Amino acid sequence: MRVLVTGASGMLGRATATALLERGDEVTVLQRRPAGLPCAEVLGDVADPAVVRRAAHGQDAVLHLAAKVDVTGPWAEYRHANVEGTRAVVAACRAAGVGRLVHVSSPSVAHAGTALAGVGAEPADPRRARGRYSRSKAIAELDALAADSPGLAVLAVRPHLVWGPGDTQLVGRIVERARSGRLPVVGSGAALVDTTYVDNAAAALVAAADACGPVHGEALVVSNGEPRPIAEVLGRLCRAAGVPGPRRRVPFAAAWVAGAAVEAVWEATRRRSVPPLNRFLAEQLATAHWFDQRRTRAALGWRPAVSLEEGFARLASWYAAGGVSPVSRRGGLPPGR
């Protein structure tokens, strides 16, 4: 199979491209900077129609991961990368006659801030999605699924909180903050959350590329299917990294109000750095969000091969072997993906 993977410089994009290469697929990757993968590569902006058209030429399937994943920055940047980027990918698929598009989305597109317990993939809702990232991804997912047609099968896959060795986004930032004693538990720490070990998410995307066609026009949430209280997740990640776990507790209401204040300050001062907290993060860290995986597993014929326990063990060996996360210059926690 000839597959284009957009956004292969991120942890999940890289893992997915690698998984495809390992099973012998012909892979092309598209992102701004070289990914260093042993495969064809197109460099450029995913929202640039010409670039994407070139990359999509001759492909059987496209796995679209490229996105702006962040908690700050102007709306225009999110719209450009996430909304216009997705439109460019859809247009390129159509122009190049690509038959399958797996659009990688986020469960936050359907998360209005309240607890989600064992739900399936609810429809994306840009009006109620929290924060610019989620809103832009919600619009993008609706656009992508609207393009589902006899000529182009579209499947939206929403991996939830992907983590693993070498993760600069989630694990790296958590560990960095814990190391400096700035990792709080918001609320009781009891909120039950799903996470996804990176190899499982990559395998799910590969399975989605295969299933896309017979399965199409719907969104599927992907997770390990092993929800844990958020405090336990943070504690286990820290334990794996050999840093002390979260000690401080911040009441949810305080965190939410603080988040709102921080947002206002960042907005007013046009700061580009990641704020220490915002309302979206406060909600993500304090409310349950775990998912019914039955439809996903049946539709993709996929099951997570790496258990949470095994994932933590792999993370611990990676840290023990000296793997140091290239911690982002900006130290905030990433949003829900």
Next chain:
Amino acid sequence: MTAPDSTGEPGLLPDLPGLDPAWSRTVTVADATGAKHTWHVLDNGVPDPVGTLLCVHGNPTWSYLWRRLVAAAPPGWRVVAPDQLGMGFSERLAGPRPLAQRIADLGDLTAALGLTGPVVTVGHDWGGVISLGWALAHRAELRGVVLANTAVAMPEGDWGPLLIRAADAPGVRAAVTVGTPVFVRATTALSRPPLPADVRRAFAAPYRTAARRRSVGDFVADIPFSPGHPSRAAQEAVAEAIRGLDVPALLLWGPRDPVFGERYLADLRERLPQAQLHRYAGASHLLPEDAPQYARAVAQWVADLDRTPAPARPAGDGGRRLWSALEERAADDAVAVAEVGGAAVSWSALARRVRDLAAGLAAAGVRPGDRVALLVEPSADLTATVYAVWRAGAVVVVADKGLGLRGMRRALRGAGVRHVVGSRAGLAAARVMGLPGSRIAAGRAGVGLGAAHTLEDLEARGRSAPVPAEPPVDDDCAVLFTSGATGPAKGVVYTHRQAAAQLELVRATYGLTSGDRFVAAFAPFAILGPALGIGSAVPDVDVTAPGSLTAPALADAAAAVDATVVFASPAALRRVAATAGDLSAAQRTALGRVRLLMSAGAPVPAALLRSLRDVLPDADAHTPYGMTEALPVTDVSLAGIEAAGDGEGVCVGAPLPGVTVRVSPLSPDGAADGPLTDAPGVTGEVCVSAAHVKDRYDALWALERAASRDPGFHRTGDVGHLDAEGRLWVEGRLQHVVTTAGGVVTPVGVEQRVERLEGVAAAAAVGVGPAGAQVVVVVVVPSGRRRRRRTGLADAGLADAVRAAAGVEVAAVLTTARLPVDVRHQSKVDRAEVARRAARFLAGARP
């Protein structure tokens, strides 16, 4: 909107919740005068039906009321639900339509629709009497009648339904029913729980203007409150004639109906004695709305009409009666019943007292089959009364204080008690609960509180009155209530034959002879000594608060009768073990004579039985397993528990002689729908067949139907499995089964493994999340003094240990100070409540 006037064309209905527009049609029918009327009808249009349900609504609803029944129609059955003329989306009328005319109209309509038999009529509210009118005029086609919250007659001395009378008051009717939509809106406001706004709007949809409400007012005016009313004769004719209806009947009732109260139900049951009844606890007047499950019940009942009767289940021989031992020992002066610190009654005195009291009860109007509520504390009085009521052919109704006053009220009113025997406190409670029926004062209460008699009076009166004839062995003898731990307490009916079979099984299982005497600190067994033929003592303790029994109180009761047998709940025994240090040497000697200890009511941990060896050194510890509906089912001794070792659940031993146990395997969604099997290792709902299983649930037809859907077997609601040796292992309650994406998980095995961990005093395994996608959460009560009061996350060490021990994927481990337990036995963990709390906690914050 106006009703379309075309014939047989689909009707034009607005989009209404739950209503398939394809059911809607109109039919134009000429009445006897030749006048044509256009009816709006819901009709599922099944061609060549095996039968038809003809559903008649009342005032001011319309056929929308029956939408769920149309949707739930049994295979091959047609459902026809017309809007009465002037009502719903049927044609409006220029004037009132009297009852006789409405009955004739319905006949004209069914003729025009080509309805042939068999037909089952279904009526609600004033649709009840119209549907019965049709039924009487179509006996050849009639296969059965179903009635819900309706009336065919004003019971004697009744003023008519108060609310309707108010609506009928001069000057009120026109304003309330026609001039404003108050009556229409008020009717749907009666619903419990409240109806969704869109459903209320749907009920009001055909009645938007005063002109469209005209018949609503005329309908109220046609209710024959006064003897001179023009429709009175027609109504009385129907009310009398249905006494001759010999077709099956089903009554569905919402007990919270402020329009048609209990007396209307009693009146219907008296006219239709063959009727089966289901009372939907909590439901009000609009039963089809308040209890949507009624539709499935009707479908099931209809489908059962042509079912061949179930094969007979095992039956006791009925040779011994509940009072046989009393009669055999009528000349014996040994102690039959001892009150600790009070009277001791000999066998001869008790036998005489029971005979006299039975005669006195009969003389005072207690008839065979009458239900008698007993609100008397365990005592010699209570024991004598129970046997006298039985001997008189009446039925004892026992609802204990553990249910709380509200629960007792619901239970006793629902059981239709005709008489109340009460101590002073009991009679006061009966007054507070508003129980119907005559009052008889027990003990030293004296007359008062509405009591016309005392037990003493009746006994004296009975000395010169004839002893009633022995009741037939298959008549009812008792209504007992379940614990009500999960929803309203359920009434369980036993016949004399079944009760006698139970006693016979207990006697045989435990080798009880007339040389034994026992102490029963377990409510239903406290009164069974005389039937078992052994002397008994009731400890000086509230048997409905089992946690209050101390070791000295148990010892004093044992000393009072020289007891050889003790029967107590695990909660009581826990307290006994804890207070062993308070025993005097004499008390220890009394307990040293006990040869047998029985404990039931909840799983009994082996550790508890072992801890009692110090208190009851010579007692062989046994725990029978069973429930209000069937006890005992199995039995296991402490040695048996130890021999069985650890397994998935609690080993309760092998079925007793004459008892058959099967399981109905669970499907992935947690339903026990597999065919009954005794294959070892298969987990499912435990089903029991035996001569002493209850006869039926009381006034709960649909529940009884579901519980006895495997002919001859009772479904217990417990889940478990049989092992290769034929022993039963109980794994929890069916409604506590966790349905994960990976399959079902039963709680008890997980809990046992976790409870074996150091530092764990108790544990509950529950499911959180939607059915089928649940995750397992284990809630632990840590041992030791330092207990955190509020629910919290377990620390990493405990969480890891619990996950390693659980044997199933565990999403979260929580700690709490104590687990909620049922009120009755104070031993069964209320896992539903644990699950609710865990789900709330694990949802995190609420923005």
